[in-house]
Amino acid sequence: MMSSLDRKLVRELWRLKAQVLAIALVIASGTALLIMALTTIEALEETTAAYYERTRFADVFAQAKRAPEHLGRDIADIPGVRLAETRIVEGAILDMPGFAEPVVAQLLSLPERGPELLNALVIRSGRLTDPTRPDEVVVSEPFAEAHELKPGDSFDAVLRGRKRTLQVVGTALSPEFVYAIAPGGLMPDDERFGVLWMGHDALAAAFDLKASFNSVTLSLLPGADEKDGIRRLDGLLAPFGGIGAYGRADQTSNWFLESEIAQQKNMSRIMPAIFLAVAAFLTNMVMARLIETERREIGLLKAFGYGNLAIGWHYAKMVLVIGTIGILIGSLLGAWLGHWNTELYTKFYRFPFLLYRPGPAGFVIAGAISLGAALAGSLAAVRRAVRLPPAEAMLPPSPPIYRRTWASRTALAGALDEPSRMIVRRIVRWPVRAFLASLGLAMSIAVLIMALQWVDAIDSLADTVFERGQHQDATVAFNDLQPIHTIGDFERLPGVLAAEPYRHASARISHGHLVERQGIIGVPPGAILSPVFDVERGRIDVPPGGLMLSRKLAELLHVSAGDTVGVELLEGRQARLSLPVAQVFETYLGTPAYMEMGALNRIAGDGRVVSGLHILVDSPSRASLLAKLKDIPNVAAVLFRQAAIDTFYKTMGETIFIFIGFFVAFSMTLSVGVTYNSIRIALSERARELATLRVLGFSRWEISYILLGEVGILTWVAIPLGAAIGYGLAWYMTSAFETELYRVPLVLRDATYGKAALIALAATLVCAAVVLRRLDRLDLIAVLKTRE
Numbered sequence: 192m193m194s195s196l197d198r199k200l201v202r203e204l205w206r207l208k209a210q211v212l213a214i215a216l217v218i219a220s221g222t223a224l225l226i227m228a229l230t231t232i233e234a235l236e237e238t239t240a241a242y243y244e245r246t247r248f249a250d251v252f253a254q255a256k257r258a259p260e261h262l263g264r265d266i267a268d269i270p271g272v273r274l275a276e277t278r279i280v281e282g283a284i285l286d287m288p289g290f291a292e293p294v295v296a297q298l299l300s301l302p303e304r305g306p307e308l309l310n311a312l313v314i315r316s317g318r319l320t321d322p323t324r325p326d327e328v329v330v331s332e333p334f335a336e337a338h339e340l341k342p343g344d345s346f347d348a349v350l351r352g353r354k355r356t357l358q359v360v361g362t363a364l365s366p367e368f369v370y371a372i373a374p375g376g377l378m379p380d381d382e383r384f385g386v387l388w389m390g391h392d393a394l395a396a397a398f399d400l401k402a403s404f405n406s407v408t409l410s411l412l413p414g415a416d417e418k419d420g421i422r423r424l425d426g427l428l429a430p431f432g433g434i435g436a437y438g439r440a441d442q443t444s445n446w447f448l449e450s451e452i453a454q455q456k457n458m459s460r461i462m463p464a465i466f467l468a469v470a471a472f473l474t475n476m477v478m479a480r481l482i483e484t485e486r487r488e489i490g491l492l493k494a495f496g497y498g499n500l501a502i503g504w505h506y507a508k509m510v511l512v513i514g515t516i517g518i519l520i521g522s523l524l525g526a527w528l529g530h531w532n533t534e535l536y537t538k539f540y541r542f543p544f545l546l547y548r549p550g551p552a553g554f555v556i557a558g559a560i561s562l563g564a565a566l567a568g569s570l571a572a573v574r575r576a577v578r579l580p581p582a583e584a585m586l587p588p589s590p591p592i593y594r595r596t597w598a599s600r601t602a603l604a605g606a607l608d609e610p611s612r613m614i615v616r617r618i619v620r621w622p623v624r625a626f627l628a629s630l631g632l633a634m635s636i637a638v639l640i641m642a643l644q645w646v647d648a649i650d651s652l653a654d655t656v657f658e659r660g661q662h663q664d665a666t667v668a669f670n671d672l673q674p675i676h677t678i679g680d681f682e683r684l685p686g687v688l689a690a691e692p693y694r695h696a697s698a699r700i701s702h703g704h705l706v707e708r709q710g711i712i713g714v715p716p717g718a719i720l721s722p723v724f725d726v727e728r729g730r731i732d733v734p735p736g737g738l739m740l741s742r743k744l745a746e747l748l749h750v751s752a753g754d755t756v757g758v759e760l761l762e763g764r765q766a767r768l769s770l771p772v773a774q775v776f777e778t779y780l781g782t783p784a785y786m787e788m789g790a791l792n793r794i795a796g797d798g799r800v801v802s803g804l805h806i807l808v809d810s811p812s813r814a815s816l817l818a819k820l821k822d823i824p825n826v827a828a829v830l831f832r833q834a835a836i837d838t839f840y841k842t843m844g845e846t847i848f849i850f851i852g853f854f855v856a857f858s859m860t861l862s863v864g865v866t867y868n869s870i871r872i873a874l875s876e877r878a879r880e881l882a883t884l885r886v887l888g889f890s891r892w893e894i895s896y897i898l899l900g901e902v903g904i905l906t907w908v909a910i911p912l913g914a915a916i917g918y919g920l921a922w923y924m925t926s927a928f929e930t931e932l933y934r935v936p937l938v939l940r941d942a943t944y945g946k947a948a949l950i951a952l953a954a955t956l957v958c959a960a961v962v963l964r965r966l967d968r969l970d971l972i973a974v975l976k977t978r979e
Contacts, residue, residue, distance in 0.1 A: 196492075197508075199505070199510060200509055203509065209277075210867070210872075211516070213528035213863065214477065214868065215513055216520070217374040217469055217470045218470040218565060219520035219524060220521065220563075221467040221564075221862060222467075222518050222558070223520075224459075224463045225459060225463035225553075225561075225745070225868060226526060226528075226549075226554060226557045228455055228458050228459030228463070228529075229552075230525070230526065230533070230553050231529050231536070232456060232459065233544060233553060234533040236452060238533075239369075239448060239542075241544075241546055246313065247307075248439070249276075249309045249365040249409060249439065251409040251410075251411065251420055251438055252406075252436065252437055252439075252442055253407050254407075254433070255428045255434070256405060257403045257432065258428060260404060262352065262404075262427060263277040263404065269409075270419070270420075271411050271415025271416060272710075273411060274308050275301075275451070276309045276310075278299060278391070278406050279298075279300040279400050279403075279404055279406065280297065280405060281298045281394065281398050282374070283296045283298055283299060284348070284828075285347070286821045287338050287346050288338075290338065291817050294382070294383055294384070294385060295384045295385075295827070295829065297326075297386050298379055299388050299406075300391040300967070301388050301391060303391050304807050309409075310367050312608060313362070314363050315361075315362045315364060316362055317360050318342075319361060319446075320388065321390075322393075324390075325389075325393035326355060326357055327389070327390070328357045328359060328387045328389050329359075329363050330361075330386070330388075331364065331368060331387075332362045332379040334371075334386065335387030340359050340362070342359055342360050343359065344359045345359065346357075348387075351825075352824025353397070357387070357389075365542045366444075368386050368444055368541070369448055369540045370443070371386060373667060374827070376835070377780065377838075377839065378454045378835075385516055393660075407424075417438050417715065421436040422435045422439065424809050433761070436827065437696055437708055441708055446707060449538075450931070451536070453930065461927060463560070465638055467564035468634075469634050469861055469865065471513055471567050472568060472627070472634075474513065476872065478510065478568075478569040479571075479575075482573075482575060482659045484575075489502060492629070492674050502577055503577040506569070506572070507573055510569045511562065514561055516874045517561060518561050521561065528853070530547050535814065539842070541690055561920060603643050612795055613897050614904065615904075617901060618905075629908045630904075631865040631869065631943075632862070633909040633912035633913035634913070634956075635858055635865055635866075635951060636912075637917035638857075638861060638907060639858040639913075640918070640939065641854075641924055643851065644795050644917075644938070645851050647849055648938050650923070651842070651936045655724075656780055660778075661724075662719075663805035663807060664832055665806050665808060665829055665832065666829070667805075667806060667829055668802065668826070668828040669827055670825045670826070672694075673799060674798075674799065675800065677801060678801070679690075684812055684819055685812045685815040686809045686816035687809075688737075689806065691715065691718060691720040693712060693713060693721065693803055693804070694712070694713030694802050695803070696710065697760070697761070698711050698758055698759060698761055698784075699759040700738075700759075701759070702749060702756045707782070709783075709784050710783075711738070711785070711786050712783060712786070713789075713792065714733045714786070720805040723739055724776075725778070726777045726779060727777055733785060735780035735790065736771070737786075738785070739784065740756075740772055740776075742775055742777045744784060747780050751775060752774055753772065754771070756770060758794075762792065766794050772788075779933055779934045780932075781932065782931050788801075861956060862954040863957070865957040866902070866959075870902050873898060874898060877897075881894045898962075899959050899962075903955070904957065910951065913943050913947070913951070917939075917944075917947065917979070921937060
């Protein structure tokens with residue numbers, strides 16, 4: 192049998208069903224966001240761990256110029272090494288049918304006998320290569336999909352200056368290329384970068400590496416010291432042009448993936464907290480009003496013997512029911528969003544399978560936090576209900592003291608009509624309540640601003656990096672260092688208007704116990720096509736001595752301009768020296784370090800050489816140049832700036848902009864929830880007053896104006912307040928999402944504030960229209976018969 196208090200609870204929930212639903216939807220939004228983030232993190236981590244384990248993803252990676260095959264036995268004998276596998280890794284340029292631009296490819300060798308020991312391929316179609324057929328290749332599945340390749344197709348490739356026709360026999364995925372980007376690229380571009388696997392002997396013959404290798408991967412025993420293994424491996428490879436071993440954490444694909452998981456964890460802490468805080472505010476607002484109007488009922492209940500605990504539990508159960516409704520809705524929505532979000536990630540992080548099996552932990556955590564927020568919001572109101580003495584509770588609340596203030600004597604007050612004075616008087620007499628209502632509306636505007644800010648940030652990032660910071664049309668990277676006169680050779684190619692060299696040297700930069708593996712980019716004095724660019728100061732001249740470090744790299748090393756850092760070059764004669772930090776500059780992408788190219792060549796001891804060229808292209812001659820680039824030997828990669836811009840926006844459009852859409856939808860739910868509850872509570876509080884005015888002769892439009900005018904003023908106050916809070920939230924979000932990969936600039940355009948304000952105003956108008964219908968149907972006689 193249902194108790195009397197439970198029947199009362201059901202009646203109250205039904206009577207307040209619209210307000211209950213509004214609060215539940217806000218709770219559902221926060222719960223859904225939290226579950227989406229937690230289940231996505233769980234799925235990505237579980238899928239990654241399972242994929243790496245099944246394919247025996249290596250723990251340590253290293254490269255060399257040319258090492259004898261027998262050195263592999265010494266590497267395998269390093270203490271702590273479980274498995275070691277040598278291989279050949281080289282770059283090539285592909286000439287794909289129907290695609291004008293040269294395509295960058297990375298070629299990796301497959302064992303001639305037996306399966307791969309480490310980094311095993313997952314064959315998606317076809318088969319592995321036949322050792323007796325040197326022109327067979329397996330291609331990465333994303334690249335095959337971009338060019339519609341299937342087993343049996345063929346294309347041309349330039350291997351060490353020799354053109355060959357390669358036959359596709361299969362497609363595959365590899366744990367090394369979950370996130371596959373070209374050397375020097377920023378984002379995956381499956382049309383312009385592909386991974387190919389060939390038989391070891393075929394690749395060795397093509398690149399003159401018989402009985403040799405230039406890459407090695409290791410897996411370590413549990414508990415093995417990775418740093419000691421890397422140090423010993425570097426010692427073995429140093430005489431053969433080793434360029435520094437590194438662990439799985441620094442492997443490019445895994446590094447991008449781990450950065451994405453870290454950002455998901457940041458989001459799980461930030462966004463749901465905002466929604467749940469507003470849910471707590473709404474719960475407090477509704478419960479405080481409900482308890483205030485039920486003072487007499489509370490007194491009667493106490494007079495009939497109900498204790499403080501029973502009454503407190505009665506109102507707490509109402510909050511629990513509202514929270515449970517929100518959690519149920521949010522759990523269903525969050526599970527769907529989590530699955531959708533995880534599938535979206537698999538388009539960029541290519542896994543052969545997806546393990547989306549959300550356990551109960553994420554749902555329990557989200558539910559507990561959501562219920563906790565709702566109960567915390569109602570705690571003060573429930574405490575007031577419990578503490579009311581029966582005799583005091585039976586009395587109506589003391590009426591407010593009305594007196595003429597100085598504000599009412601001003602000329603502005605005299606110019607207002609009576610309805611407007613009523614609106615202003617009510618706001619002035621309850622300023623705290625008015626401010627809290629405005630604060631709730633301001634939070635919805637702030638969340639909108641924070642979501643829409645990403646559009647401004649992305650546009651600013653693209654403009655700074657690709658438009659202001661780069662002026663080349665293409666970047667050509669060589670397989671090996673080339674003499675300086677290569678500049679003239681390229682300037683004579685059809686369509687090349689200018690060529691600017693650069694030098695890249697792998698290095699370890701250290702300060703005290705802090706060490707970062709970071710390439711140093713050598714830039715010629717007066718560089719124009721691709722200069723060192725600071726987001727605040729613009730183009731910066733490279734000093735003749737010392738290093739220029741990006742701010743993020745300087746923070747990682749705990750250094751500033753004027754400090755000295757240790758530099759260990761990982762190529763050439765592997766020089767070790769100390770260099771001053773000449774300048775620190777700000778950039779949005781990566782953690783680059785720059786140096787004057789001549790100085791870098793001197794310390795490397797390689798003479799006047801270049802790693803690649805930035806070129807300016809004449810548009811009418813572009814087709815001729817593209818055809819020529821496909822046949823030039825020693826070209827490892829060709830990257831086009833416009834292609835990078837297009838890929839950047841395409842990737843952002845498929846990820847960030849979709850998330851922005853979700854957050855805008857959730858923010859509108861927040862706005863509607865706050866606005867509807869504010870107007871509905873105002874109607875409950877003023878129903879008798881408005882009915883009296885209607886009987887006294889006020890028109891329907893005037894009493895509507897009195898009710899909604901207050902909310903209108905509070906909304907206008909909330910707009911600048913929300914703009915200020917939104918700016919703070921945007922600053923916090925950009926700070927929280929700062930990684931070594933990229934920094935999101937804090938940019939907020941006027942249009943963003945305007946869009947957020949218009950969306951909030953639209954939500955207010957919709958809620959006002961809903962409540963206005965109820966006001967129009969107000970039963971004057973029934974209202975005037977009530978005690979209040």
